[in-house]
Amino acid sequence: MMESISGAAPAPRVPPRLVALFACGSGLSVANVYYAQPLLGSLAADFAISPAAIGGVITATQAGSVVALLMLVPLGDRLDRRRLMLVQALLLALALACVAMARHTPLLLAGMLAVGLLGTAMTQGLIASAASAADASERGRVVGAAQGGVVIGLLLARVLAGLVADVAGWRWVYLLSAAAMLALAALLWTALPAQARSGPRLSYGALLRSMLDLLLHERMLQIRGLIALLMFAAFSIFWSALVLPLSAAPFAFSHTAIGAFGLVGVAGALAAGKAGSWADRGLGQRATGMALALLVLAWLPLGLLHRSLWLLGLGILLLDIGAQAIQVLNQSMIFRSRPDAHSRLVGCYMLFYAVGSGAGALGATAMHAAAGWTGVCVLGAGVSALAALFWALSLRWTPA
Structure with a gap:
């Protein structure tokens, strides 16, 4: 009171x-x-x-x-x-x-x-x-x-x-x-x-079958899952291929030194919390657009790796902030659709992550063999742009 x-x-x-x-x-x-x-x-x-x-x-x-x-x-x-x-x-x-x-x-x-x-x-x-x-x-x-x-x-x-x-x-x-x-x-x-349970308690078999139903009929899960698939593919393209140029001349970095570049991405944890607050205020779609823009822009400094390691660090920062913000926004919006199925929703959603990560890793190594680091960055930028395009087209089907 x-x-x-x-x-x-x-x-x-x-x-x-x-x-x-x-x-x-x-x-x-x-x-x-x-x-x-x-x-x-x-x-x-x-x-x-x-x-x-x-x-x-x-x-x-x-x-x-x-x-x-x-x-x-x-x-x-x-x-x-x-x-x-x-x-x-x-x-x-x-x-x-x-x-x-x-x-x-x-x-x-x-x-x-x-x-x-x-x-x-x-x-x-x-x-x-x-x-x-x-x-x-x-x-x-x-x-x-x-x-x-x-x-x-x-x-x-x-x-x-x-x-x-x-x-x-x-x-x-x-x-x-x-x-x-x-x-x-x-x-x-x-x-x-x-945590109190509401509604009937499903059998284990029915619980698993209901996941297929969620994948087939929950539009928010489908749309945000596909955005996640493309985003994680772009993320995996970068991290799967980064070791290849950095371990070769003229850098010849150790694996420990290469792994240390990942610490730049800790800033993504701060972005995750901020993105969640935006989703709570009903700004999920606007924040998604901003995060996808960062994901696309990140590939410009990443593509200049051989000119400056500072640009590499900037690119990693942009890539990680964009990716982690999208991850939290996706989960926040998906959880809102079915409060009774949070565990099944996160399980279904992370399947999109697994597919995107696997496809990105395969594409990255194949592209590096064919076209070097420039080809990897073109592929990553293309996948990121495709994610942004799909999001823009999906606005007519999903609320904020």
Whole structure:
């Protein structure tokens, strides 16, 4: 009553400490999926895997991620999310410990598959929980904070894994992360609110079938999913090909130095939170147009890589701000369409991400072989422009 008389804004439904937990938990969870990338050399040496085959470690992790999106993430719309994430966090800690103690290649690959499966389920489950815990008036802000945690976790995973491996060996990367997951499990159990279920409780089979129904009939999911597919393709085109010119003459940078360029993208986490606030104010479409413009413009300084590394840094900044803003805007607008299906919606949405990322990686390496870095940038700019064009055409079908 006092707040309404004074004209002050109502207190947020989600307290700051819970927003921080969503952000930190998302970052810690997603990092597990990416720790292996800078450790491939050490893994190849320890398990006597050839350089041509060591990529199977990453393939196993990504395969687990896809299975999680289809089979585990939707469970958040059927089961109590607090209990579900407690079980997932404990199993993830066990999987990480198994990777750390693996002595044979099949056990390593099985552990990586489980890490991808459970790490992805935890990350997307936290984002869905953040969306459900927030009121519609602040959902974009809260989801943006969680997505910002994902950005930071993804970018810092490679750096932290390299540092720990240099000091104590690669196995300690996974042992320390297992301990972190146990601590996260305790925090989630004590801090996550109970979330009431509305409507009939679907069977597991019906739950999975309903995802196909969402893909076929939810227009907002279809439109924002296609924008995400194109955006992630452009994002993947850049990051998949960047190592090729930077590791060659005249730069000849180490993999650690190349990975450090990713730290520029931490600014994308700030953009994620701001974009969520714009979505809460009904400015989602306008903000999407601005973010897509940044995505297209980023390729101009990126194309001048051989002239200046400062221009490369500027391009990375623009690319990451645009991509992360689009990610949060997409999720905020999709979650608004079906409040009863947040877990299934995020699972369906991230399938577009997986397709776009995979296609971008394949296109990037093929284009670099055919036309060098200039060809990569032309391809990335073209895909980004296609995303902007599709968004402009979709305005007649979607609200702000």
